[in-house]
Amino acid sequence: MSSKLLQKFRVWLLLERDWSSVSLSTVLDGHTCQPISRREFRLYLQHREHSLENMLFHEWYLDYLNKWDELPLPLRAKSPAPPPMSFLHVSIPLDPQEGFFRSQSGSTDNLVLPEVWTPSIYTTEDAKFKDSIDAISQPFRPEVEQILSTFFIPGSDQELNLPYNIKDHVLKSAVKTTHPNVFKPVHDHVLRTMEQQSLQSFLTVAHGNINIKGIIFRYVMSTLFFLSILVILLVAHFMHMSRWFRIAVFPFTFFLVFTLISARAGTCFFKVPSRRRYLHDYEMCEIGRLSAFEEWDVKSMVKEWTTIADPALLRYNKALAIRALTLATSIAVLFTIVMVAIPY
Incomplete structure (x- = not known):
């Protein structure tokens, strides 16, 4: 309980970010809006992370999977599930309350974590399985071959970054069957x-x-505000001015903290009411x-994309602005009181 309270306190102080309301499933299923929609996530993977x-x-x-479920049973029988592989449970840091790995009931009792597979050790049963299958007549064989050359062959443009044991399992099993279970470890x-x-x-x-x-x-402005505070304090000290002169540090302290929070959060709080934003790289x-194609109206596209439409993000930004205002005011008041209270 204490750790949860500490985490909430750190989130409130803007030391941590809480994305518990947004999971991978909500993004991929299209339940979020720009700028955290499926489209933006896709662009991020393509242009920033290159994955x-x-x-x-x-x-x-x-x-x-959908196409496989629509197949008649006789066709499915031509491509049975691959033999079970021996595997080791490996400790994986995973939040059981998040995303695709969360059970539907919300409980973690029936949670199934993706396994890390070891290379296959084929038994006599596996050998019989190999010999009894006619790979050419299997459903979706051309598609599977295309997928292998696209995602698994070394040097391909879209080669997946996979552990060797998982890739080895797919390449060995896909030769003899097109069953979806061949690719399940990869999907996990x-x-x-x-x-x-x-x-x-x-x-x-x-x-x-x-x-x-x-x-x-904003970081540059924060530096200027900090230097202004130093100048005020030094002038008040060396000129033997009244300590009430130090009240002048209040606005500079406020804007110093407020600007630092804005820079750290990557958020301009003055833009929050207008629901506008800058586009990312x-x-x-x-x-x-897209501007290379004349049929695209780039200006209209930019105007549309710079609008924040996701309700959860709008609420988050409003709460963030309120917390920033509260923190900046509190710190500025306390700092000013301390500075005024200090004698010459």
């Missing part, structure tokens, strides 16, 4: 990567309504690419 192949494989796998690994790494980085960048230039500008890359 779009993870999302592409996820989309293909879900489509493949891809989801885990997007949930634990890509999504967190994306949300940290995407929630801000200013770009890197705006952040640098991965969005500008896409706009630059």
